[in-house]
Amino acid sequence: MKRIALFRIWIIVTMFARFIIKIYAFSRKQQQGLASTEEYEALMLNLAREYKRNALRLEGLLIKLGQFLSIRADLLPPSVLNELSELVDRVPTSGWDKSRAILEAEWGVPYTQVVKDVGIDAVASASIGEVYGATLLENGKRVALKIQRPDIEKIIRTDFKAMRVVTTMLKRTSLAKSTDLDSLYRQMIFVIGDELNFQTELKNAHYFKAKYADNPDVYIPDYYDHLCTNRVLTMDWVEARRITDLAFLKENNIDRSALAERLFTMAAEQLLFGGQFHADPHPGNVQIRADGTIILLDxxxxxSSTAQDMATIRKILQAFISLDYDGVVDGLEDLRFLLPTANKHNIRQALEKAVTFYLETDIDTVDTKLIEKVLQDIQLLVKNEPIQLPAEFAFFGRAASTLLGILQILDPKIDLFTLGKPIVIQWLESDGTTIQNRYVMTALNYGKKLLNVPPLLDNYLKEPTRKRLSEQAMFQRDLESKELLHRQTFNSGIIILGLLVGLFGYIRPDEWLFWSGCIVAVVAYFNSRRLGRKIRHLARQDFRV
Structure with a gap:
């Protein structure tokens, strides 16, 4: 069933429809002060678990989408991110027989003419590919064969259609105000579409191989281009362990602090100086050999980060040092963090207030009521202004946060500010402008104080809204009316979709599909009538505050 296009679309669309309805119902309850933070966490965790179950059931795009969303800390709470991160390496193998058929179709000859001693049990199985060990006949070397899963391209193309419907549904929610959903959808297609073509991965591997050709501390496996196709990659087998395997590090007398410094330097060079960077550096893709060499895989x-974006970030940092808030806001706009409808004046005022507060106040002794007042202003700004994390920067954030976690495991006492000072100075001066050390130290000192902001902000924003601001009463009523219209339109779509599924079940015939579609259509019809009555009731109300 999971390979039937209509079935996949139906499961994906209805799942997200349930998510939207549940989140909307909770938000209404929260606005009335009837919901707690614990209830919100429980709701989101239940939704994440349902998503994970369906992802493991259907596989395909849901697995990749889960991994993609697991980097969007700007969209989802930590509990959801943690649950989705478990989708990595949880995909069951499709079996050697199916993989062998793909391998021979891509090579055009029986695989026994190219390799021998193939391990028929996959050593790794992910959403798009599986890895098997083998020995090359041409040179006797042990190699890893990465083979694309059967029918995965067809499955993912079908799932793209379902996510197009989901994106249209999400445009009718408050998420559309703070997120460029079309950009997010395009980025998803671009990134996952690229992963379907193994030639792109091969090209990326050659880029990093050349980048670290003269660096003895980093190793990239050699690829056999004549045995690589759109669906098969052949590379040298690497005997290594996860870089976070502390027992292995101790056994081989590898200095953890020195290793953390080397990894930090390598990552900083990738992230700060433009060009390509590894966007998925989890411990399975960053390994260590017994001699201390760092191995990069997958x-x-x-x-990628452009030189122009890096130059803009440098300007933002310099504007921040000189307290030029207009320059900071302009830089954020240039980096696409602000949507066209954002009120730059409000953002500047909030930024100035927050930065001044945190840089001139002792966080440990300040009155908590004052903290709440500042954070309330920030919360209102984030809620009302279209501020977003551009999709391309999400990969930057994922890489940085993942590497930070590895560094903390390797050396819990690592001083990132001291370690980063030389490379930050080099980065700031890379455009030819000399920056005095005192400015760098100022920025680093500010950064140390600002590290206190995320925990405080996170704790506060998790608190449910206790009351509405009186000046927003009219806006809220208008929003409710529009939301009802959107829900009625959505219900009309569900009615049509339910009837189509019922028709498909009748033609197939499939009794389960037939009755499921009919029941959904009937429920959506009566819900649409109920929404119509609410809309007419609102239209007769006096909207004066």
Missing amino acids: FGMVG
């Missing part, structure tokens, strides 16, 4: 997910 270049299917690679991000």
Whole structure:
């Protein structure tokens, strides 16, 4: 069933429809002060678990989408991110027989003419590909064969259609105000579409191989281009362990602090100086050999930063040092963090207030009521202004946060500010402008104080809204009316979709599909009538505050 296009679309669309309805119902309850933070966490965790179950059931795009969303800390709470991160390496193998058929179709000859001693049990199985060990006949070397899963391209193309419907549904929610959903959808297609073509991964691997050709501390496996196709990659087998395997590090007398410094330097060079960077550096893709050499694997997910973006970030940092808030806001707009409808004046005022507060106040002794007042202003700004994390920067954030986690495991006492000072100075001066050390130290000192902001902000924003601001009463009523219209339109779509599924079940015939579609259509019809009555009731109300 999971390979039937209509079935996949139906499961994906209805799942997200349930999510939207449940989240909307909770938000209404929260606005009335009837919901707690614990209830919100429980709701989101239940939704994440339902998503994970369906992802493991259907596989395909839901697995990749879950991994993609697991980097969007700007969209989802930590509990959801943690649940979705478990989708990595949880995909069951499709079996050697199916993989062998793909391998021979791509090579055009029986695989026994190219390799021997193939391990028929996959050593790794992900959403798009599986890895098997083998020995090359041409040179006797042990190699890893990465083979695309059967029918995965067809499955993912079908799932793209379902996510197009989901994106249209999400445009009718408050999420559309703070997120460029079309950009997010295009980025998803671009990134995952690239992963379907193994030639792109091969190209990325050659880029990093050349980048670290003269660096003895980093190793990229050699690829056999004549045995690589759109669906098969052949590379040298690497005997290594996860870089976070502390027992292995101790056994081989590898200095954890020195290793953390080397990894930090390598990552900073990738992230700060433009070009490509490894966007999925989890411990399975960053490994260590017994001699201390760092191994980089799997270049299917690679991000890129342009020299222009890096120059803009430098300008933002310099504007921040000189307290030029207009310059900071202009830089954020240039980096696409602000949507066209954003009120730059409001953002500047909030930024100035927050930065001044945190840089001039002792966080440990300040009155908590004052903290709440500042954070309330920030919360209102984030809620009302269209501020977003551009999709391309999400990969930057994922890489940085993942590497930070590895560094903390390797050396819990690592001083990132001291370690980063030389490379930050080099980065700031890379455009030819000399920056005095005192400005860098100022920025680093500010950064140390600002590290206190995320925990405080996170704790506060998790608190449910206790009351509405009186000046927003009219806006809220108008929003409710529009939301009802959107829900009625959505219900009309569900009616049509339910009837189509019922028709498909009748033609197939499939009794389960037939009755499921009919029941959904009937429920959506009566719900649409109920919404119509609410809309007419609102239209007769006096909207004066």
